[in-house]
Amino acid sequence: MSNSEWPLWEIFIRSKAGLDHKHVGSLHASDATMAIEMARDVYTRRQEGVSIWAVESVHIHASNPDDAESFYDPMNDKVYRHPTFYDLPDQLKHM
Amino acid sequence: MHSDLKQYCLQLADNSLIHGHRLSEWCGHGPILEVDMALSNIALDNIGAARSIYAFLAxxxxxxxxxxxxPYTRDVREFLNVLLVELPNGDFADTMAKCLFFDAYQFYFYTALKQCNDSTLAAIAEKSLKEVTYHLRFSSEWVIRLGDGTEESKENMQRAISNFWEYTGELFQPSAIETSLQKTLQLPDLNLIRDQWMEKISEVLQEATLSFPLSSEKGWFQQGGKTGIHSEHLGFILADLQFMQRAYPNSEW
Structure with missing residues (x-):
């Protein structure tokens, strides 16, 4: 059986409780159960995580790189959108 | 240390070591990368479990x-593992059948061993059980997938179940040592383990749309491993495993 017959899955791992799931890579599996079990063996063998999400890659929709100019360049000169101009009290540590 | 208890520990450790060694032979040969890694992980779990018992004995x-x-200086006759784990891997279906039989045994065995009177054995059982729970899930999942898969995979899986069946009885046939220690240490009752094992295997086979092999009706099983009488395969494993220590005793690197 060749890999190409099995759909591709994107794997997300939460490294510890309270943190977000982060994309770690992808793998081939015949269904969601197998994808999660394989992700356990491939991506958590060095204690990388406590939770796994598997999403079939076809369900991920991405922006088109060709749109980059119109999508992102207009933000280049709008520094006033950053909140860095506010004076924050010293007691605030995590802004 | 009581010599019966030593033999008992060796039996546990040798089972894990030889099973782990066989699974490690899949490294680089798995049907797909992810399964290759899974088999290597399971091999390492088993070898790790063996190590902790050998270290305790030492x-x-x-x-x-x-x-x-x-592992490195005993000869074939001193190994006390069951025959099942020393058998060659065969193809992937064969290995999954062998794993299912052994994992299910270990699962119920360690569950019971947690309750025994010896604190070290109980601690080893507790740690191993977590790993074995996953091993059993992995092997039963694959037996079900292949059994309830294509016509070809079903045929292979059914053949694999039949290939290893006659080696399963030994798991539940108590050796003299097991019988002598059972009462004093409150060790697992193998009759009970067999019933639980049989129930689990029937469940998996049924879900996999597979049947019990015809030979299961005869109730005849191979045995010998627990008393050091092995198949011809163990010698080859040891030749591989022990070569360095035999050729260069006490070498370090």
Whole structure:
């Protein structure tokens, strides 16, 4: 059986409780159960995580790189959108 | 250390070591990368479990022994593992059948061993059980997938179940040592384990749309491993495993 017959899955791992799931890579599996079990063996063998999400890659929709100019360049000169101009009290540590 | 308890520990450790060694032979040969890694992980779990028992034995016995003494310097007849784990891997279906039989045994065995009177054995059982729970899930999942898969995979899986069946009885046939220690240490009752094992295997086979092999009706099983009488395969494993220590005793790197 060749890999190409099995759909591709994107794997997300939460490294510890309270943190977000982060994309770690992808793998081939015949269904969601197998994808999660394989992700356990491939991506958590060095204690990388406590939770796994598997999403079939076809369900991920991405922006088109060709749109980059119109999508992102207009933000280049709008520094006033950053909140860095506010004076924050010293007691605030995590802004 | 009581010599019966030592033999009992060796039996546990040798089972894990030889099963782990066989699974490690899949490294680089798995049907797909992810399964290759899974098999290597499971191999390492087993070898790790064996190591902790060998280390415990070495500590008890003293005389400058280390955990390496047991796997590297004993000859075939001193190994006490069951025949099932020393059998060649065959194809992937064969390995999954062998794993299912052994994992299910270990699952119920360790569950019961947690309750025994010896605190070290109970601790080893507790740690191993977590790993074995996953091993059993992995092997039963694959037996179900292949059995309830294509016509070809079903045929292979059914053949694999039949291939290993006659080696399963030994798991539940108590050796003299097991019988002598069972009462005093409250060790697992193998009759009980067999019933639980049989129930689990029937469940998996049924879900996999597979049937019990015809030979299961005869109720005849191979045995010998627990008393050191092995198949021809164990010698080849040891030749591979022990070559370095035999050729260059006490070498370090």
């Amino acid at each position: 500590e008890q016995e003293g005389e400058g022994k280390t955990e390496d003494y047991y």
